[in-house]
Amino acid sequence: MSELRKRAVDLFYSQTMLLILILLVVVMSFASKGFLSAGNLFNILRQFSVHGIMACGMTLVIIGKGMDLSAASILALSAVANVMLQPYGYLYAVAGAVAVGLACGLVNGLLIAKVKANFIIVTLGTQIIFTGIALIVTGGRNLRSRPEAVFHWIGDASILGVPVLGWVLLVVLLASGVLLQRTMAGRRLYAVGLNERAARVSAINTDRIILTSYALNGLICGIASVLLTSRTPRIRVGTAADYLFDVITIVVLGGTALSGGVGGIYRTAVGLLIFAIINNGMALLSLPYEYQQLVKGVILILAVLYDEASRRRRHL
Amino acid sequence: MAQTGTVLEMTHISKSFPGVRALEDVSLDLAAGEVLAVVGENGAGKSTLIKILSGVYSTDTGEVSLQGRRVALRGPKDAMDRGINTIYQETSLVQDITVAENIFLGRQPTVGGRVDWKRMMESARGVLERLSINLSPAALVSSLSSAQQQLVEIAKAFSRDAKIIIMDEPTASITVEDAENLFGTIRKITRAGTAVIYISHRLKEIFQIADRVMVLRDGKTVTVAGVKQTTEGEIVKNMVGRDIGNLFGEASYGSGEKVVLEVKNLTRRGVYRDISFQLREGEILGLSGLVGAGRSEIVRGVFGLDEVDGGEVFLGGQKLALGNPAAALKRGIAFVSEDRRLESIIQGFTVRANLTILLLAQVLSRLGLINGRKESALAARYVKEFNVKTPSLEQLVMNLSGGNQQKVALAKCLSTDPRVLILDEPTKGIDVGAKKEIHTLIKELANRGVAILLVSSELPEIIGMCHRAAVIREGALVRFFDKDEMVEEKLIAAAVGHAG
Numbered sequence: 127m128s129e130l131r132k133r134a135v136d137l138f139y140s141q142t143m144l145l146i147l148i149l150l151v152v153v154m155s156f157a158s159k160g161f162l163s164a165g166n167l168f169n170i171l172r173q174f175s176v177h178g179i180m181a182c183g184m185t186l187v188i189i190g191k192g193m194d195l196s197a198a199s200i201l202a203l204s205a206v207a208n209v210m211l212q213p214y215g216y217l218y219a220v221a222g223a224v225a226v227g228l229a230c231g232l233v234n235g236l237l238i239a240k241v242k243a244n245f246i247i248v249t250l251g252t253q254i255i256f257t258g259i260a261l262i263v264t265g266g267r268n269l270r271s272r273p274e275a276v277f278h279w280i281g282d283a284s285i286l287g288v289p290v291l292g293w294v295l296l297v298v299l300l301a302s303g304v305l306l307q308r309t310m311a312g313r314r315l316y317a318v319g320l321n322e323r324a325a326r327v328s329a330i331n332t333d334r335i336i337l338t339s340y341a342l343n344g345l346i347c348g349i350a351s352v353l354l355t356s357r358t359p360r361i362r363v364g365t366a367a368d369y370l371f372d373v374i375t376i377v378v379l380g381g382t383a384l385s386g387g388v389g390g391i392y393r394t395a396v397g398l399l400i401f402a403i404i405n406n407g408m409a410l411l412s413l414p415y416e417y418q419q420l421v422k423g424v425i426l427i428l429a430v431l432y433d434e435a436s437r438r439r440r441h442l
Numbered sequence: 443m444a445q446t447g448t449v450l451e452m453t454h455i456s457k458s459f460p461g462v463r464a465l466e467d468v469s470l471d472l473a474a475g476e477v478l479a480v481v482g483e484n485g486a487g488k489s490t491l492i493k494i495l496s497g498v499y500s501t502d503t504g505e506v507s508l509q510g511r512r513v514a515l516r517g518p519k520d521a522m523d524r525g526i527n528t529i530y531q532e533t534s535l536v537q538d539i540t541v542a543e544n545i546f547l548g549r550q551p552t553v554g555g556r557v558d559w560k561r562m563m564e565s566a567r568g569v570l571e572r573l574s575i576n577l578s579p580a581a582l583v584s585s586l587s588s589a590q591q592q593l594v595e596i597a598k599a600f601s602r603d604a605k606i607i608i609m610d611e612p613t614a615s616i617t618v619e620d621a622e623n624l625f626g627t628i629r630k631i632t633r634a635g636t637a638v639i640y641i642s643h644r645l646k647e648i649f650q651i652a653d654r655v656m657v658l659r660d661g662k663t664v665t666v667a668g669v670k671q672t673t674e675g676e677i678v679k680n681m682v683g684r685d686i687g688n689l690f691g692e693a694s695y696g697s698g699e700k701v702v703l704e705v706k707n708l709t710r711r712g713v714y715r716d717i718s719f720q721l722r723e724g725e726i727l728g729l730s731g732l733v734g735a736g737r738s739e740i741v742r743g744v745f746g747l748d749e750v751d752g753g754e755v756f757l758g759g760q761k762l763a764l765g766n767p768a769a770a771l772k773r774g775i776a777f778v779s780e781d782r783r784l785e786s787i788i789q790g791f792t793v794r795a796n797l798t799i800l801l802l803a804q805v806l807s808r809l810g811l812i813n814g815r816k817e818s819a820l821a822a823r824y825v826k827e828f829n830v831k832t833p834s835l836e837q838l839v840m841n842l843s844g845g846n847q848q849k850v851a852l853a854k855c856l857s858t859d860p861r862v863l864i865l866d867e868p869t870k871g872i873d874v875g876a877k878k879e880i881h882t883l884i885k886e887l888a889n890r891g892v893a894i895l896l897v898s899s900e901l902p903e904i905i906g907m908c909h910r911a912a913v914i915r916e917g918a919l920v921r922f923f924d925k926d927e928m929v930e931e932k933l934i935a936a937a938v939g940h941a942g
Contacts, residue, residue, distance in 0.1 A: 304811065308811040309810070309811060310802045310803070310812070313795065313799065313812065314799075317791065317795075317799060320788050320789070320790040320791065321788050321790065323784050323785050324784060324785050324786070324787060324788045324789075325788070326747070326767060327747065327767060327777065327779055327785045327786065328788070328854075329767050329771040329772070329800065330768070330799075387790055388790070
């Protein structure tokens, strides 16, 4: 009997965020008539597809016991590359954005895994550097995406009634989920995040795993930048910075531990939905921007506190 | 003078964890100035008992009373404030400050808001002298040996007016002389009325130091008896619940002729130098010597975990790239580290994930993805083959007992079918039953032709297991011993540098 109770307690603590998500959906559907309409749901999907995709990359890095504070700057720099290459055709533009993202990720990864510099300092530094390059290249002007048909399609069209942006998000979620749960590299990333020394003794090339996680995160930011420029034709380099905070909040909210090796894409998906619904709810209730920021900050801290408490509770 | 009477009473304590019943209706009493030894196989409940008493875990049921008054321990600090001090195997001293500062950490004598160094040094000297501990209060803790650090921990606890000091395997990694020294200090503190709960796997020393011995098995008390009323054989029988006979079994195996591993002039500056030896097929070569002589470092160098400054390693006649564990593993060397917590297994992984981490390539589907069913089947096979006791494959390894963790570590390494197996203290901190299983396993492997390099601080283990032993002293290989030359006295003499 007490065994059963313990299991129930365990389940409750490990799935609290899912319960909160369900609760939120129920509350919101009563509080706002428009919430459950297809229009609003697809709107949420459009609005948070970039967040969701970036959160996948950030999840990889955090599971490897790191963090990429330059993610939003990579997003901005890749978006710049995308827009600047558009005159040469959309293929160049997309490939260029992804390549710039990958290159930025490689720089982070090399400095952290090979040079063994602290990840916070490295990504704090590259955050400034990548944004700086983006500002220099654009001369501080707003980016203006060309009215290319392909980007219109990515930004506005739907397949089977679901926005293309949503499909891209789904593909990235699935791909990173499979990578983490079903591949050797994913298993090794967890091992490195939990205990780098033990991973090394188990003949895991820990440097390569960490390098790969940052590189992939860069690549994913590159993909996200294509979506960003497709959805909003005018972008100011500076505003991209907001994404960093949101993305970290989403990952932590889902329950991926900052201490490394614990968590996953399923959790990040739950975190994304909670975050998106709260934001959408605040917009539907027309809460002023400043208050929205306040709420988001409080949520991040509560999520971290809760995560810590539940882990202790379960003797982990 | 020393107080008398019962200082601690624990009654009907039970505690369970997900899937594990760690303690069941265990009762214990402790008199002032008494040494109570607690023994049992790994997983018997010793650690849980200590953790309850030191305030780390709460109990499910049962009561704890101190000096006749019922208490609820609210955490490690609360337990310490009530006079219960625990000395774990890993030191809790701050390494970069002095002995005196450690003894008075957090309660330094002050004068005008600043630390009164003179008084602190004098008080510390007083405590050390009272316990006949021959250390300077001004010495840096990082300059002390682990045995000396243990004495400092005792002095620290004693100076805090500890009523009860719990020692978790204090002799696990110290030499025989250091152990004698430790016992002297324990006798001093018990004479002053402090009671000691002493956890150890070394049964011989229990008869030297303890008044009573309590045997736990599967979370239950089997017996509590005065040491004069019991024998080593009886204790062992009670621990494992059966007679286990000769600890090392018969040496009916012999080594082959073919040299599998050759180490030539391996050197790491300031740690070890010019280490050369050959290891044959089916041979068990022991590396003996004092803790800190460089034995572990040598085998870590061979496996490529630590950098080396010079020398070569040949495997099957071909040179091995040093400093690359992945390459070593691929070429057929497996290594089981002595550090289960940080190295040999991943504590936060499940039993399944630990067992298959080196074998994932075998359970991939055609698409290159891990096939969950195949993986679980493979892990289940190893659990069965190595007799790992776990409630399920999905149990986190950190929830298993030390002996079972070690079986997982061994199974993991052997899953690669190595030609050379390096074992660093494979039975450290492991109970008699699991120890015997591991010894049997090592011999079986040698019989199958696996060449084994065994680092051990336990001379009976070296003598009982190995075909040859190499003694390491201060980073140099001083002498080889053949099977018929191996006698404890000779090995010790070589290890400490006496002629003879």
